[in-house]
Every structure is written in structure tokens, then in C-alpha cells.
Amino acid sequence: MIGFNTCRRSLTALFLSICAAASFVAAAPSLAQHMGPDFGAKGDDSQGSIELVDPKTLRVCADPNNLPFSNDKGEGFENRIAEFLAKKLGKALAYSYYPGATGFVRNTLNAHLCDVILGMPQGNDLVQPTNPYYRTTHAIVTRAGTALDGVKALDDPRLKEKRYRIGLVANTPPGNVLAMNGLMASVKPYALMVDTRVESSSAAMIHDLEKGDIDIALLWGPIAGWYAKHSSEKLNVAPLPETPGARMAFRIGFGVRHSDQNFKRELNTLIAQNKADLERILLDYGVPLLDEQGHPITVAQ
Structure with missing residues (x-):
């Protein structure tokens, strides 16, 4: 829910401080899951x-x-948000589609084929981020009606009483928490870097869970x-709590070119004025939303 030559595979943005840099490194794999494969070289967005x-x-x-982010049939929540924004702006809506692979930003936003990316993390310089419109986190998913009902954290004693099999996308932040709790031997790894046109580690993991x-x-x-909402099985989804040394939650905004200051301000105004509507779209897709205190948001505020 998560810059992108490894921020859709491993964020490469610079930070202004050591603290910010640490947050950026932690965000990379989460955003890789969000955005798909490597975004590619930064390029020049000032031309x-x-x-x-x-x-x-x-x-x-x-x-x-x-x-659940986007597709060319308009079925993702970012498609829904695009439709909402276009209506609020009184504009027509058009897309520049490009696989979430090497060169995404260079070949779309920075090539002036389009003007906004709808899912970008705060704190990277690959593009200019707006204010965040949601905050989300990694999650733990289990089948309902099992001995794992109610598990909401990876330090739950039940996970050490029996060797449960745990699906993990390689090099994502929950792996650090598993290591802290001595659970890495229970992990079945799934690839982080895949071509979303032909495969999905997330779909494979949910299929294995089912x-x-x-x-x-x-x-x-x-x-x-999203997968829990569309599963043939009843699945429980719980946001993973923040753990010292392993950041789980990230703020997501829109991304525009660094030169587009007026457009950024216009989008920030829309975010501020339409917070509840944006949250309703996200909640409708099953996105686990958190407030700034880390409490789950279950109804648009």
C-alpha cells in the first residue's frame, strides 16, 4: 500500500537526512509490491x-x-480515483499505460505523455510527491476458522508452538520481523521482482494459502x-503493527514532475477537500487504512 529503480523494485531516491534515508530504504520493497517491477532510471523531468x-x-x-491498483479495463482503485479526480477537476480522463518495468517514469511522466502517477510514497525524489492521501501497511492474512484466528502480529506465541508455513515476498519488511522472532525456517519465499504482465507473486501466495x-x-x-475480498475462501486480514527496526506503514500520495508546482498545489487542495471520498474508494477495495496514530480506519472520516 508504498522511488523506483528499486522503488517499485528498490527505491533509489536520496533523502535529506539519515533518518529519512533509513525510512526510504525500508519503504523500497513495500513499494515494489505496490508498483510492480523496477521503474528504471530517473531521467530528467525538467525539460x-x-x-x-x-x-x-x-x-x-x-x-x-x-x-488492485490499476489495469487497462479501469478496474483498479487508482482507476476509480482517477475518475473521481477528473470529475472534480472538470476534465476528461486519459491514460498513458506502460508496464511497471524498467523505465516507467522515464517513458511516461518524464516523457510528458501523462501528468500524474496515483501511487507514490512520501520521501523520494524520483518524482515530486503530493501530500499523502492514505497511509497503509503490510498485513498478515490467514484462513478463517483455523487455530490462527486472531493472529495479528508475528510475535504471537502460537507461531512458535507449531511450525506454521509462512508465505513471504522476498526482501520485504515483514522478513525482518520474522527473523527477530526466529521464524525464518518456516518461510516459503516468493519473488519480489516479477513481470506483472505474465505473473504475480501475490496471486500465487494467496492461491497457496487457499x-x-x-x-x-x-x-x-x-x-x-483486495485478494481477501475476492477469495473463494474466507480470509482474515490484519495490519501488521510497527516493530522497532522494521517499518511496516507508509504514506502514499500522487507523483508529478518536479517542475509542475501549480498542478501539485491543485492536487493537494483536492486531497484536503475530499479526504472522506478518497478513503471510501480505498476501503471499498479492502485497503487497510491507518491514521497517524496507527489505528485502523474502518469508516471514511
């Missing part, structure tokens, strides 16, 4: 110094096959919530 490709059209940069091949799935929250 042309124009605000918008077409002032009468909201042009969105998106992955054509990366549910079949009983694993007992626990650890996924980026928006992915976990």
Missing part, C-alpha cells in the same frame, strides 16, 4: 517546463495489469485486502 500535457484532460500514468500449502501470507496491505 520543457510545462505544467500539463493537455490542460483540459487529466492524463494518468498507469500500469495496464497491476490490480489450498492450505501455506498457513500465513504476508503481503503489502492493499494487495492483501
Whole structure:
């Protein structure tokens, strides 16, 4: 729910302080799950110094096959948010689709084919982020009606009483917590870097959970919530709590070119004025939302 030549595979943005840099490193794998494969080189977004490709059209940069975020059929929550923003702005809506692979930002936003990416983390310099419109986290997913009902954290004593099989996307933050609790021997790893056009580690993990091949799935929250809503089995989804040394939650905003200051301010105004509507869209897709104190948001505020 998560810059991107390894921030959709491992964030490469610079931070202004050591603290910020640490947060950035922690965010990378989470955002890799969010965005898909490597975004590619940063490129130069200052050329042309124009605000918008077409002032009468909201042009969105998106992955054509990366549910629950977006697809070319308009079925993702970022598609829904794009429709909402276009209506509020009084503009037509158009997309520039490009696989979440090497060169995404360079070949979409920075090539002036579109003007906004709808899921970007705070604190990276690959693009200019707006204020966040949601905060989400990694989640733990279990089958309902098992001995693991009620498990909400990876230090739950039940996980040490029996060797449960745990699905983990490689190099994502929950792995640090598993290591702290001596559970790495129970892990079944799934690839972080995949081509979303042809495969999905998240779909494979949920399928294994449904079949009983694993007992626990650890996924980026928006992915976990969406798959749980569409599963043939009843699945429990719980946000993973923050753990010292392993950040779980991240703020997500829109991303625009660094030169597009007016557009950024316009989007920030829309975020501030339409917080509840944006949250309703996210909650409808099962995105686990957190407030700034870490409490779950279950009704749009």
C-alpha cells in the first residue's frame, strides 16, 4: 500500500537526512509490491517546463495489469480515483499505460505523455510527491476458522508452538520481523521482482494459502485486502503493527514532475477537500487504512 529503480523494485531516491534515508530504504520493497517491477532510471523531468500535457484532460500514468491498483479495463482503485479526480477537476480522463518495468517514469511522466502517477510514497525524489492521501501497511492474512484466528502480529506465541508455513515476498519488511522472532525456517519465499504482465507473486501466495500449502501470507496491505475480498475462501486480514527496526506503514500520495508546482498545489487542495471520498474508494477495495496514530480506519472520516 508504498522511488523506483528499486522503488517499485528498490527505491533509489536520496533523502535529506539519515533518518529519512533509513525510512526510504525500508519503504523500497513495500513499494515494489505496490508498483510492480523496477521503474528504471530517473531521467530528467525538467525539460520543457510545462505544467500539463493537455490542460483540459487529466492524463494518468498507469500500469495496464497491476490490480488492485490499476489495469487497462479501469478496474483498479487508482482507476476509480482517477475518475473521481477528473470529475472534480472538470476534465476528461486519459491514460498513458506502460508496464511497471524498467523505465516507467522515464517513458511516461518524464516523457510528458501523462501528468500524474496515483501511487507514490512520501520521501523520494524520483518524482515530486503530493501530500499523502492514505497511509497503509503490510498485513498478515490467514484462513478463517483455523487455530490462527486472531493472529495479528508475528510475535504471537502460537507461531512458535507449531511450525506454521509462512508465505513471504522476498526482501520485504515483514522478513525482518520474522527473523527477530526466529521464524525464518518456516518461510516459503516468493519473488519480489516479477513481470506483472505474465505473473504475480501475490496471486500465487494467496492461491497457496487457499489450498492450505501455506498457513500465513504476508503481503503489502492493499494487495492483501483486495485478494481477501475476492477469495473463494474466507480470509482474515490484519495490519501488521510497527516493530522497532522494521517499518511496516507508509504514506502514499500522487507523483508529478518536479517542475509542475501549480498542478501539485491543485492536487493537494483536492486531497484536503475530499479526504472522506478518497478513503471510501480505498476501503471499498479492502485497503487497510491507518491514521497517524496507527489505528485502523474502518469508516471514511
